[in-house]
Amino acid sequence: MKTMTANRKKIGTTLGFVALAVAILAVALWSRQINQVAIPEDRTLFVAAFLAAAVLGVAAFAIGTRWFGGVPAIFAIAVGSFLPFTIAISPQQVAENPIRVGDTIPIFTALDDTGERFRSDDLAGSPVLIKFFRGHW
């Protein structure tokens, strides 16, 4: 019995490290794509890789691991579930009547980063590139 448990723990512990390795590899590849502003339209493979890391981490615990196999397994579960979560919440959808090509832009006003007031008439006579983004975070 003791030998069987020891063997199981060996397998479980190894699995914990394998899980972490998969998670780290997936994060490295994902980060590279992000830096190249090149996340593919179909992120299925990424999701699969991250979930695989999480599943392997869970399997490690299910089979039974020594404490030092549990640590990477926990990381793998956390990292492996986080990215699919962010992918799940990332879809965007505009309001019912968004601005479209051919429309004239509305009149608008706002404060800029120095606290100065900006008015859309300030643009008159120039072409302008307007970028709406989610902020610096």
Place this chain on the structure above:
Amino acid sequence: MAELQREFDKRGVQVLTVSTDKPGVIQKKRGVHRLKARMLSDRNLAVTDAFGLRNQLIHSGPPGDDVEALPVPTTLLVNSDGKVLWIDQAENYQRRSGPEVVMAALQTHLDAP
């Protein structure tokens, strides 16, 4: 980015950015991109709503910031009469267009054939 600024200057294109960041946050990060843009702080989403660009799906905003919603990441090229010539919009926030897409838009829509 500096290359892009030269292309904007060549064509007399002004650059305007809109986000819900507080003015202080925007100022702090300005040094990074070095564009001569006028950067607006749209805390109450008035500008975002005027353009109909408020994201209607799950809101995931900056931690610690209680802003109600964020705009769908969108870039518009507008001519000197205020008419929208080109729009680039994200169907999810992880996919962003690179500067080459903006370059192509400038060349396609502003340069004489």
